[in-house]
Amino acid sequence: MKKFLSKVWNIIRHPRGIFLICFYALFALTVAGTVLLLIFVPEKNALHYILYALSAIELGYFAYTVIVLVVPKIKACAIQLLQRHSFTDNILKSYGFRTLAFAAAGFIVNIAYAVLLTVVGIVARSVWNITIAVFYFVLIVLKGIVFFCDRKYKENTAKQIKIYRACGYMLNLLTVALAGIVILINKADMSYEYAELMIYFVAVYTFCKIISSIVQFFKARKQDILIVQTIRNINLVSAIYSVFVLQVSMIQAFGDGNDPLSNSIAGGVVALLILLVSIYMIVKSHSAEKQISKKE
Numbered sequence: 001m002k003k004f005l006s007k008v009w010n011i012i013r014h015p016r017g018i019f020l021i022c023f024y025a026l027f028a029l030t031v032a033g034t035v036l037l038l039i040f041v042p043e044k045n046a047l048h049y050i051l052y053a054l055s056a057i058e059l060g061y062f063a064y065t066v067i068v069l070v071v072p073k074i075k076a077c078a079i080q081l082l083q084r085h086s087f088t089d090n091i092l093k094s095y096g097f098r099t100l101a102f103a104a105a106g107f108i109v110n111i112a113y114a115v116l117l118t119v120v121g122i123v124a125r126s127v128w129n130i131t132i133a134v135f136y137f138v139l140i141v142l143k144g145i146v147f148f149c150d151r152k153y154k155e156n157t158a159k160q161i162k163i164y165r166a167c168g169y170m171l172n173l174l175t176v177a178l179a180g181i182v183i184l185i186n187k188a189d190m191s192y193e194y195a196e197l198m199i200y201f202v203a204v205y206t207f208c209k210i211i212s213s214i215v216q217f218f219k220a221r222k223q224d225i226l227i228v229q230t231i232r233n234i235n236l237v238s239a240i241y242s243v244f245v246l247q248v249s250m251i252q253a254f255g256d257g258n259d260p261l262s263n264s265i266a267g268g269v270v271a272l273l274i275l276l277v278s279i280y281m282i283v284k285s286h287s288a289e290k291q292i293s294k295k296e
Contacts, residue, residue, distance in 0.1 A: 010090055012070070015068070015069070018151055020065065023061070023062075023065070024062075025059075026058065027058040027059075027062055030055050031052050031056055031058075032064075033269070034048075034051040034052065034055050035052055037051060050064060056226060068241060076193075079092065084129065087101075090094065098229045099216075099220070099231055100147075100150065100227070100228070103143065103147075103199055103231045104147065105237070106235075107140065107147070108142050110111045110135050110136060110139070110140050110143070110238075111140055112136030113136065114133045114136040114137050114140060115133075117129045117130070117132050117133035117136070118130060118133040121133060127184070129182065130186070132245055135174070135177065135178075135181070135241060136238070138170075138174065138177070138233055138239065139238050139241075140276050142167055142170055142171075142234055143231065144166050145163070145167075146163065146167065146227060146230050146231060147232070149163045149227070151228045156173065157226075157292065158289075158292065160226045160227055161226060161285050161288050161289055161292075162285075163226070163227070164227075164281055164284070164285045164288075164295035165281065165282055165285035165286070166228045166232050166235065167230050167233070167281060168277075168278045168279070168280075168282040168285065169278070170278075171228065171233075171234075171237055171274055171275075171278035172279070172282075173276040173279065174237070174274060174278075175271040175272075175278070178241070178244075178267060178270060178271045178274065179271060181267070182263055182264055182267035182268075182271075183249060183262050185260075185267075186260040186263055186264065190197070195271075199288055202249065203250070204243075204245060206239070206242045206246045208245055209238075209239045210239040210240070210242070210261075212239075212243055213232070213235045213236040213238070213240075214236065214239075216232045216235065216236075217232050217233065217236045219232075219290065220232035220233075226285075226288070229289065230281075231279060233277055235279060237277055239272070239275050240273050240274060240277075243266075243270065244267060244270040245264045247262070247263075248263055248266070250264070261294055282283055
């Protein structure tokens with residue numbers, strides 16, 4: 001009995017041949033039966049719910065078969081295609097190169113976003129938007145310096161360590177700037193309310209951004225390339241700041257307007273997290289210098 005169940009389970013996990021054809025036929029019949037039942041018997045009964053349940057289960061398994069059978073083939077074809085060109089091949093094989101390539105693309109998007117915030121701030125006379133834009137521009141400048149130094153000091157580890165430490169100090173100063181932003185928000189009541197459903201899109205984007213940044217932050221720690229780690233750290237700080245911006249905007253959208261206490265707590269937590277990232281970078285840079293001195 002166990003062997004039989006094991007065999008059935010293996011067939012389900014690795015669908016092939018006749019079983020797959022039979023399943024697709026059954027799935028098509030179930031969907032067709034459900035549609036016909038809805039057309040000719042609009043009053044819902046037990047049969048409706050049985051067909052709904054079967055359709056849902058079969059749809060889930062259909063998606064599984066596509067993922068198991070089709071996706072790997074598409075992935076293999078895509079990899080073969082990308083490996084034909086040196087640039088895309090480097091993206092596939094080198095984590096450091098991939099990080100810098102995507103960071104460069106993100107760099108352009110960040111500039112466009114910061115410019116948009118500035119324009120909106122000027123047109124709407126919103127100090128809030130201009131303040132956010134200034135913070136992002138500082139991070140953009142930091143990224144720009146990192147890109148420039150990567151090209152200039154690619155083989156110079158000592159210089160890379162100094163750049164890494166300098167970025168840590170700059171992030172440290174940003175915590176002071178963030179404290180100023182919180183004070184301005186509370187004193188001037190200058191938060192900004194997103195139009196209609198835009199707040200939900202911003203929330204989803206921020207949620208994805210913070211998760212991605214945290215994952216990449218820990219991945220970058222395993223790499224020996226300090227420039228890559230610097231880019232990931234700046235991205236993490238940008239994501240943390242985005243959470244603060246979202247929090248202020250959500251209070252404005254769903255609360256009773258400006259909430260100084262919540263803004264102060266959120267601002268304090270964000271400033272602390274950015275401070276921890278900056279301290280981590282400074283301490284790590286000194287540790288890296290000591291390791292180089294020992295090797296020499």
